Amino acid sequence: MNVRRREGGRSATAGGETYVFRLFVAGNDSNSTQARENLARLCEEHLKGSHEIKTVDVLKDAATAHKNNVLVIPTLILIQPHPKVTVLGNLSDTRQVLAALRLIGDER
Amino acid sequence: MATPTRRAQHRDAAGLPKRRKEIRKIPTGIVGLDLVLGGGVPAGRMTLVSGGAGSGKSMIGLECLLHGAAAGEPGILVLFEERAEAVRQNAWSLGWDLASLEQKNRLCLLAARLNPEAVISGDFSIKGLLAILDQQVKAMRARRIVIDAVDALLYLYDSPLRERQELYALHEWLLDRGLTAIMTVKTVPQEEAPSRYAFLDFMADCVIHVDQRITAQVATRRLRVMKYRGSGYGRNEYPFVISPDGVTVIPITSNVLQHRSPGPKVSSGQARLDDVLAGGYKRGTSILIVGTAGSGKTTLACVFAQAACQRGERVLYLNFEESPESMVSNMLSPGLALRPLIKTGRLVVQSYLPEAMGVEEHLFHALKALDEVHPQHVVVDAISACQRMGSEHAAFEYLMRILNACKERGITCIYLNQTTGLDIVSEISGIGISSIIDTVVLLRQLPIGGVMKRQLIVMKSRGSKHSEQFHEFRITDRGIDLVKT
Numbered sequence: 001m002n003v004r005r006r007e008g009g010r011s012a013t014a015g016g017e018t019y020v021f022r023l024f025v026a027g028n029d030s031n032s033t034q035a036r037e038n039l040a041r042l043c044e045e046h047l048k049g050s051h052e053i054k055t056v057d058v059l060k061d062a063a064t065a066h067k068n069n070v071l072v073i074p075t076l077i078l079i080q081p082h083p084k085v086t087v088l089g090n091l092s093d094t095r096q097v098l099a100a101l102r103l104i105g106d107e108r
Numbered sequence: 109m110a111t112p113t114r115r116a117q118h119r120d121a122a123g124l125p126k127r128r129k130e131i132r133k134i135p136t137g138i139v140g141l142d143l144v145l146g147g148g149v150p151a152g153r154m155t156l157v158s159g160g161a162g163s164g165k166s167m168i169g170l171e172c173l174l175h176g177a178a179a180g181e182p183g184i185l186v187l188f189e190e191r192a193e194a195v196r197q198n199a200w201s202l203g204w205d206l207a208s209l210e211q212k213n214r215l216c217l218l219a220a221r222l223n224p225e226a227v228i229s230g231d232f233s234i235k236g237l238l239a240i241l242d243q244q245v246k247a248m249r250a251r252r253i254v255i256d257a258v259d260a261l262l263y264l265y266d267s268p269l270r271e272r273q274e275l276y277a278l279h280e281w282l283l284d285r286g287l288t289a290i291m292t293v294k295t296v297p298q299e300e301a302p303s304r305y306a307f308l309d310f311m312a313d314c315v316i317h318v319d320q321r322i323t324a325q326v327a328t329r330r331l332r333v334m335k336y337r338g339s340g341y342g343r344n345e346y347p348f349v350i351s352p353d354g355v356t357v358i359p360i361t362s363n364v365l366q367h368r369s370p371g372p373k374v375s376s377g378q379a380r381l382d383d384v385l386a387g388g389y390k391r392g393t394s395i396l397i398v399g400t401a402g403s404g405k406t407t408l409a410c411v412f413a414q415a416a417c418q419r420g421e422r423v424l425y426l427n428f429e430e431s432p433e434s435m436v437s438n439m440l441s442p443g444l445a446l447r448p449l450i451k452t453g454r455l456v457v458q459s460y461l462p463e464a465m466g467v468e469e470h471l472f473h474a475l476k477a478l479d480e481v482h483p484q485h486v487v488v489d490a491i492s493a494c495q496r497m498g499s500e501h502a503a504f505e506y507l508m509r510i511l512n513a514c515k516e517r518g519i520t521c522i523y524l525n526q527t528t529g530l531d532i533v534s535e536i537s538g539i540g541i542s543s544i545i546d547t548v549v550l551l552r553q554l555p556i557g558g559v560m561k562r563q564l565i566v567m568k569s570r571g572s573k574h575s576e577q578f579h580e581f582r583i584t585d586r587g588i589d590l591v592k593t
Contacts, residue, residue: 024236026233026235026236026239029233029235031230031231031232031233034230035230038230058235058236058239058240059235059239062239062240062242062243063243065236065239065240066240066243066244069219069220069221069223070236070240071220071222071234071236071237071240071261072222072232072233072234072236072237072264073232073233073234073235073236074232075226075232075236085227086223086225086226086227087226087227087228087229088226088227088228088229088232088264089228089229089230089231089232090229090230090231090232091229091230092229092230092231093229093230096227096229097227097229100227100229
């Protein structure tokens with residue numbers, strides 16, 4: 001599957017769908033800060049204008065973490081478009097994250 | 109040696125060494141385990157239970173939580189591997205109603221299975237889990253926590269360093285909250301990185317190893333305490349069982365000093381035999397009746413049992429040779445009416461196939477019966493069959509433990525042993541237990557003048573006089589009759 005692949009990883013939102021993310025962080029620890037930044041940059045570059053990020057700080061809202069079975073911090077959940085995708089970690093490997101979010105073809 | 113070492117000194121929050129003293133312990137509520145641990149697991153600290161798949165680790169953890177729930181110490185069970193529903197069902201099959209405890213906020217099953225489809229990109233921590241646990245601990249005022257299959261969490265990391273850091277973070281968290289924790293970890297057979305979880309052993313204040321092994325086609329469970337900071341503990345390997353009553357560890361609690369001194373004489377059920385024994389057997393002692401098949405061992409034991417029951421005492425008869433039914437009907441021939449005694453509950457006959465279960469399960473049933481029946485006398489028919497529990501060693505262990513349990517309780521213990529050869533004397537030893545037997549009665553059959561004659565001799569009777577002659581005896585339809593010589 002190489003259909004959505006774009007050189008340089010430019011915008012790949014099929015049909016202009018809004019991407020809805022939920023990002024679970026723990027205060028401002030380094031992984032959480034990195035994940036916030038990495039996600040913001042990635043959205044800026046690939047999903048300009050058509051994304052929505054809800055950040056949940058598990059230190060303040062453990063109940064939502066529990067409901068979503070979020071054990072690991074940071075956790076990124078792509079809620080929309082379906083199917084749901086879960087990415088764990090500080091999102092430092094951009095290509096891997098893009099592939100997981102179906103924004104570029106899986107290179108594996 | 110169970111002396112605390114320097115490592116036993118714990119440091120308080122400020123990092124200052126505390127004065128050495130016996131640490132506070134929390135009973136697990138598991139029969140036997142608390143004895144081995146000298147009271148229980150260390151309070152507010154982490155205990156590691158390691159073992160292979162199916163070795164019973166999780167059961168130990170769960171049972172500790174249940175006892176906590178009953179004792180007003182709510183607990184959390186974190187499940188990294190099993191599904192909460194499966195745990196509830198398994199517990200239900202043991203008669204434990206987890207759901208109702210959950211409703212009462214005494215217990216919380218926290219499913220912490222990681223999404224296997226999750227993609228990993230970059231570093232992460234388990235702060236999510238800790239945040240959830242924090243909330244839960246506060247909400248239910250939890251005092252105990254069991255973290256089941258912590259190894260599943262570690263598989264997430266491909267760096268041993270990060271693995272270790274996260275476990276230390278978890279450990280710190282546990283200590284900060286003052287929770288009494290049990291962490292279970294699956295150990296893999298040797299070759300696969302034996303040191304992978306070695307640091308867990310260092311981290312934990314108490315380490316218990318459990319395993320299940322097969323000897324002679326019989327599965328046995330064993331438990332061993334590997335370390336216990338600041339406390340002594342039983343150093344042996346202890347057999348344990350998982351039964352409908354939960355986990356039972358069978359410690360060797362007995363040493364000879366705890367044995368009660370033998371009581372007064374008790375009738376053998378046969379007046380002339382009492383004469384031979386200078387008044388009868390001694391209460392609370394061990395008696396071995398040895399003889400070839402058909403020499404009258406069971407009859408002799410049943411004569412004793414009947415007399416005891418008729419005096420209003422209780423007898424537990426552990427039969428490894430025949431069913432209670434067939435024993436009752438076989439004993440009709442020498443004129444012994446056992447059925448009425450069974451009906452009154454004075455005579456309790458329990459028949460087991462030796463090879464049906466492992467030695468610890470046999471022990472469990474026997475010790476349970478001792479506690480339930482409260483017999484004055486116990487008969488084991490026959491110790492020769494006990495070898496089929498696995499090995500001669502297994503039989504020895506079984507018989508020793510029963511004997512010890514009986515001696516502690518002042519119960520008379522009659523062992524029957526079937527010899528196969530004609531050279532009976534060399535077989536008297538009876539699986540090496542002869543040294544702890546107080547009285548040995550030997551039965552034999554000899555062809556004299558074209559007839560088989562039965563003879564009885566008391567070979568040994570510790571602390572009592574006895575006749576040193578062979579006495580001829582008959583089995584009549586009214587019991588046993590000793591011929592006057």
